[in-house]
Structures are given as C-alpha cells and as structure tokens.
Amino acid sequence: MNSNPNRFIFYVHLINFLFAFHTVLLSQDSSINSPCMPPSEQELVLLLQEITSLTQHQGLKIGGMVAGPFTKKTQTDYLLWLKEEVEKGAPAKRQVFKLSCRQSKWKIVGKGILPAGLTLSEKNFVDVTGDGILELLYNFSYIKEQCVDGCAISSFQKDSLDILYYKKEQNNCQNIDWNLYAPNSDLPFIYYQLNFIADPLEPRVVVKRFLKKYHGGTSQESVIKQASVDSSALLLVYHRASRQFIQPLDIACNALDFENGKIDIRHPAVRLADQHINKNPKQSFDIEGVYRAHFSNKDQVDYLFYTNTFQNSPTRPLKRKAIKISCDGTKWKVVGILYVAADFSADHIQDVNGDGMDEIIDEQVQFQENACTKTYRILSFKKRVGQLVYSHKNHYTSCDEAHILADQTDGETLGLDYSIHFEDIDNDGIKELIQSSNEGQRIFVYDKLQERYLLQP
Helix, strand or coil, X not given: CCCCXXXXXXXXXXXHHHHHHHHHHHCCCHHHCCCCCCCCHHHHHHHHHHHXXXXXXXXXXXXXXXXXXXXXXXXXXXXXXXXXXXXXXXXXXEEEEEEEEECCEEXXXXXXXXXXXXXXXXXXXXXXXCCCCCEEEEEEEEEECXXXXXXXXXXXXXXXXXEEEEEEEEEECCCCCHHHCCCCCCCCCEEEEEEEECCCCCCEEEEEEEEEECCCCCCHHHHHHHCEEEEEEEEEEEECCCCEEEXXXXXXXXXXXXXXXXXXXXXXXXXXXXXXXXXXXXXXXCEEEEEEECCCCCCCCEEEEEECCECCCCCCCCEEEEEEXXXXXXXXXXXXXXXXXCCCCHHHEECCCCCCCCEEEEEEEEEECCEEEEEEEEEECCCCCCEEEEEEEEEECCCCHHHHHCCCCCCCECCCCCEEEEECCCCCCCCEEEXXXXXXXXXXXXXXXXXXXXXXX
C-alpha cells in the first residue's frame, strides 16, 4: 500500500464507513439492491486512486458516505463526500461522488461540488419530490471576506448534481474577531432550516430563515448584543416538468389573466392545471400553452390549458390533454377536461353557430393498414366533458404526413369525401352547417334543445 500518510488515513476512514454501512445494506430488502456486494477493500483502493487522479489532491479524507436510491428507486448507490483541507483560513468547496454498480463492479459514475461551510449526515438525504429517490437538503455558513449563508436542495439522479433550489446571502463581517467564537458554533447572522411536507400531487418544502443582523461590535458578546433578530418562512412547491422548487405567486384569481398567452409555472391556475393532469403517478404531463375562450356561457371567461402530445399506441393518433379552468370570483376551479389533436391551435376554437359561445373543432387522422381515416368533429365544452355537436369521417386508401398537413390526400376516396362551411341562411343569428360531398349539399340546423346540428328535414 502507498506510504503516503494522508492516503493511509483515507483508507482507515473509508473502511470504517464500509463496516458501518454493511449493516445498513444487509438490513435492506435484497430485491431492491444492485447486483454488487458492498465494495471490498481492494475496490476501495482502486476507487481512491481514481478519485485522486480526478481531484489532483493527495491530502484526501473521507467526510461521509451514505447508501440509498439516488438514481432510481429500485437501485442502491453510494454517495461519498470528501472532507477537504482548510485553505488560507477558509474552507474549500466539498467534492461529492456517486458510486454505482456497473457490470458487477463499483464505479464512480458522477461527481459534484458542494459549497464550503457545509456539514452533512444521513439526515440530509430525504425524498422531497415524492418519486422514491433521495434528494440532498443542506444549509451552509462560512467566512471568506464576508459571512456567507445559504441553503439548497439538489439531486444526484443524473451523473452530476442537479440543483432544484438554491439560496445564498452575504453580509459584511470583516471587523469581527472570530477567534473569540467556538470552532463549531453557528455564525451569528443567517441560518436556514428546510422542512419537507409530503404531498402526492405537489410536494412542498418550507424554508425557515432566522436572521441576526449585524449592526456593530467586534467581540462575540458585543456583536450579539447589538444585533437585531428577525425570522421568516417561505413555502416552495415542486414543479415536476422543470425539476425545480418554485415560490408560488400569491395573487387573487382574475378573469383577465393569460390574455397574452404566457405561462408562468408559479401562477395558481397553472399549478392547478398541472396538478390535475398529473394525478396518475404513472403518467407525466406538462402545460405547454393556454387559450382564452367562452365555453361555459358568453359572459364567463374560461381558460383552456393544453399539454404536451402523447400517444396511447403506435396506431393511435397523437393527442393532447386540455383542461378548462375558470375563476369563480374568489378562486380558480377546474371545470372540464377533454382530449384534442396534436396540431390544436387558437384557430380550432370558434363560435361556429354564432350564439356567443365557443366550440372546439377537433381533427384527427387514424392510420390503418394501407388506409387512413380523417375525422372532423365539433365539440361543445359547456359541461365537464366535450359534447359532440357534429362529426364526419373521410376514408382514404392511403395518407402521408405531408398531405395531411396540407389537408390533402393522394389516396383514393373510400366513400364520400365531406367538407363543410357555416352560413346564416335564414338570418336568425344562428349559423347553419352546410355539408358538401360529391353527392351534393346537405343543410344541418343547430338544435338548442339537443345542443347539436341536425339534418334539416
């Protein structure tokens, strides 16, 4: 073994941690562990050599090691962090490594940097996103020309640290005689505390901030005597699509919101839509846009939030989820859900019959073997689900994407090829639907009682 005394110290620390974690690992359900046994001393020697070459630092000491599901909930990895030497009176940044079992061997698969002034233990590793994978919650304090305090939530699910939330503050404290403070005492300025609140739809973290504001003095006694004390709390919610903890906007619901179509993931209506579409933990959707319309009645503004595209099977057409949300004067409410085509746009929201309420035009293409069907539907969205107002289908022997986008086909028509337009023929303020085909025209009249277009007798 190498005669370097620092390296020998590292081996002793690492082997001690290994024995401690043998008990933890063996007590876990073997069905969720990786196929590797806990790393042997020989494997640790090889890992140390690799860490030394990566860090170009010989004076390495282990700061700690913990086992758990960091990549996926069915896999156990190790997270190992180093305790670096103090440089020029200030602590250096801490390095952290992820060890995973790859091809029946423990390997370093990820590396990250943690801030100075950080103390870690097993209690810092918590599943705060509700996906069964552990995240790292920590706060830090250090002195380097200024007093620096902060907190963060990070994930090692990938092969590098992904910051889900980060907050850092600095305060001028150059005149304080820090020699009068105990080595492990908290700095007398800012302290953060992170508290996790489990919620299957929207995991939350409360960030509590305790502040002793420096006003003067050089000794510990004089500094604390003159300092003013304050505290505050901040609620953060987890947004799965962006993988970030965000601060929700605290604003009253307003029927004039989203007129510019911009989406802000902190907005209560956007968060409500996001929660509603992600009730099923096996599915994951994100909000891509919003349209303003009058679906429920002509005096009420509704907002239609639509998601990314998805497909139930390769033969089924791409579609999107659409959520109707309205402001009842005090709060936002989900008042409907339906599915729309992948190319859904503002052009597909129209008042087709002229009664002051908007309908949804839905066009989809269904592929079959050596054929395709183009479906045209008009849906009323007054209720919680879309109600069919009118539909027709055009059948062709073949379809390709270019002709579909151009609303054309090369294939031979199988049956009638329908097209429609709207016209107020009798000048009663309600438009009739004129259906044209190679057999001529037919007129459909909107029936208010049945809320659909019926063929004119």
